[in-house]
Amino acid sequence: MTTFNPNDIPSRFDFAEAQNRIFQMWESGGYFEGDPESEKPPYTVVIPPPNVTGALHLGHALNNTLQDTLIRMKRMQGFNALWMPGTDHAGIATQAVVERRLKEDEGKTRHDLGREALVDRIWKWKEQYEARILGQLKQIGSSCDWKRTRFTLDDVCARAVRHTFFDLFQKSLIYRGKRLVNWDTFLQTTVSDDEVFSKTVKGQFWHFKYPVIDPQPGEPEFVIVATTRPETMLGDTAVAVHPEPDRALDRVASELREKLKKSSDSEKASVEGQLEALAARRTDMLPKLEQLRDMAADGRKLMLPLMDREIPLVCDVWAKPELGAGCVKITPAHDPNDYEVAKRCDLPMINIMNRDGTLNVETGVYSGLTMKQARKKVVEDLDAIQLLKTVEDREIELPQSDRSKTPIEPYLADQWFVAMSELSQSAIDAVVEGQVSITPKRYERGYLDWLGEKRDWPVSRQLWWGHQIPVWTRACDSEAEVQPLIEAIQALPGFDKTVAAIQLEPCEETDADKRAKLELPFASVHVCVQSGCEEFENALEGMGLIREEDVLDTWFSSALWPHSTLGWPEQTPELACFYPTSTLITSRDIISLWVARMVLMGLNNCGEVPFEKVYIHPKIQDGFGETMSKSKGNGIDPLDVIAKFGADALRFGMAHLCTETQDVRLPVQFECPHCQHTFDQTKKNRILPKVSCPSCKKEFSTQWAESEEDRSLDKGAVISERFETARNFVNKLWNASRFAMLNLEGYEASPISEDDLTVEDRWMLSRLTTVSGNVTAYLEDFKYADATRELYEFAWHQFCSFYVEMLKDRFADEAKRSHAQRMLAYSLDCLLKLLHPVMPFITEEIWQNLAHICPERGWAKVETANRCIIDAAWPELNPAWRDEAIENQFSLYQSALSDLREIRNSQNIGNKKKVKFSIKCAADIGELLQPLGIYFSRMANAELVELGPEAVAPETSATRTTAEMEIYVDLDGLIDIEAEVKRLEKEKANLEKSISSKQRQLSNEKFVAAKPDLANEIRTSLSQAENQLATIADSLQKMTAKL
């Protein structure tokens, strides 16, 4: 071990070297570990598990910085802190990545591999990427208890999932039903709504004629319907007309008139045109629409062409009388709106599609065709029998799968649902009654509204990667089969209510003939099996029950995260100690998907809310106000920021941006790998595979580089200059500490008596007390920006710029040296601790360096410093040290100092030239300033020659005034009269403005009557300002005379 020598400390913090070393020291020292046996009060945070596939982005950096800052403060405050880490298996996202890779590298689909082999591959992928993402979190400095790292698909979580599913199944809160899903025919899976994007494409709008069966005299022989998807007509089960076409047209017209009032001139013509068209329509079409409505009411039926199926004419508001023919064909199994109509009108739903997107047996001769082929044939066939009326070109919105980039087909499928009514209510109550608080409070509303809808939660996903649903099913063709089957199951060895639960799902189709035709069973028997009962599962399979292939929605396992990670359903010591957790920190887009579901699952499984507080942090956008994403090319990799600025700067920058109301805008720059020049990213250059540096003109590659040539170029980092401030602050702190250590030679710890404290010592103690109190309160309230602003201001502009500067004089004085050293060590100690939660690495490094010279610290009481800052005690200073009088005294000094410096600047007097000055002020003010008078010399190279009521202005002087003082700088032989006159004139104008505004206020009788105290304050400051004005006017006159 080398001996520590402060002279060896470099002038810059080598964060790249220190970060890994320090992190390993913490981790191997067990500092991150929560102890379930501890006597200390617990404080728990569970990480929002990042997707295993994803690389870390700045949103993660922000999210984890905030969690780490909080958990580090709590750890220092003496809590038994546990930050629970882990990753999410992220169902479709992960499977899609691996499948795409399989396709690209080997030209295979998942079906070529089979379920087991594919899942095996995904696990391997997961191992690789999980290590990467956890490594990234560690680089940020996250003090998670890494030994406890969980994965939503590992054994512990799987047991919790299975246990929960079984419990809900048994309570009949899980059931199977039909639902229209977004079907990706390429991946052959459902896709959630947020994985569907809409694309505008050129398409056609076909108008068909459906014959009316037995039209009454005067009634039309055909009904016209229009569609952009002709092939879906094979699954039509009705045609709808509006029940009140007259009123519907009126409403549209009145909406248009409203719009006309508001619209600009350019829009007016188009709206007026629409109104006219509507009026014409009312004349032409309304009688026909009303007739159709009456026909529907009368039970008229239509003949569905090509299929020769009778379908009803129904009334429903989904039909839009203002559009097309005013009638709409209803295909319940393949259109979300039609699905709703079918539910309202009790229509049959005919599924016409196979899982691969081809048409099924329901479509007769069209069976086996793709949608595209079927479209062509349907149109041709209709045309052949003269039922195709017209075709028009039109732009249509086509839903696409975000994963496979292929069109989405709406599809009716068997799905498992969680019944939400009771569960939602419990989660609503938890927030309404205050067991869970959400910060900022405005997010409560979205949470409550979403839960209030109590929509059942579809939890099946047609994937292979995930928790396979633990239900075994057998279809029974007749009623007679059901009871014997159930009895046989109950008679199986080991059957027990704790092992298996049975549900009977009768077929929706009650007509036996139809069931036979559609090959539907009479009923399905579902058996849910608890975990760890493989023999029973085998027995079920022996009886012909087949396990459900679908897996659960990822959010199902995420919903259990706060308790599953602690070992539930086992009653582990961890669960007893750390549940409910304390705080959850996450982003707003998953409040309903994740936060709400955790609350209701926590209540269901544990009987207690999963966390007491939820903090929703801002989202990060680029300089254009767009969300950052890899697909836009504007995503900043936190590791690039760490490489350039250091982890502490990244963290401080993040926390500094984290304000209450605003999302965070972070202008994005490229950094040239050749010359390190940084320049703004634009919407143009951020999508290029290579960019040339405007400074050195050399080219570098970006994330888009694909060609061999582009990829051979060095890659440019995507960063943000916004972290410079934080990096500079890190450097400032580093150098202030370096200075301290260079001056602490011969340090001896011993208590300082209160009587020996100087004014500046008392000021520092007062400031430390105030700042530590504020920072603590801010962090407890999630006011990260306020906390970091306070620390920045204090550390830089008070501790460094004043206290350390003043200590320099005291170090030079042998008699004062030892005392000054002790005060410096003490205040630096406090400052480091306050900064540690936000800037853990540099504070740990300085802390341990400091320990080499000052192992014992403190002013009133001396104690041996903790070995590591990470678990040093959080500063809790005696509130009695807050001293407003001292802080005011200090600000007098500061304002005098800044006036002196301003005079130096405006008079262009070099720093090396010593000046003399006087301060004229009341006697009591003079007494306050006296002890600080010596510091004018160091900080402004100015000598205070006279102080007090008797002070007079020298013959040639520059004058400044404050409310309490007049400052005269003797400028004999130095003065730039013109500059001084200019300055005085400006000052005079300012004062006059201020005075007249005060006078105006005071002459306002209502104001003086309403706020007498405030009026008095203004009177005082008015008289001060008038005095200042008199002084300035006097000086101005003298100076002008010399011109």
Added chain:
RNA sequence: GGGCGUUUAGCUCAGUUGGCUAGAGCAUCUCGUUUACACCGAGAGGGUCGGGGGUUCGAGUCCCUCAACGCCCA
């Protein structure tokens, strides 16, 4: 379409319950290497607080309205 939020200096943001001449960082300009730090120090310039209306003795702050932008849910 419904809900939430934002609009303050060239840029990114603060601005408590309405109250004295609206603040910070970066950028710009001027000066400066005095025993920590040029990733530094001192100073300066720069804002009719998105538009309009209202309440009030007094509005960046409260209310109404319009506009633009962002997010969430349909």
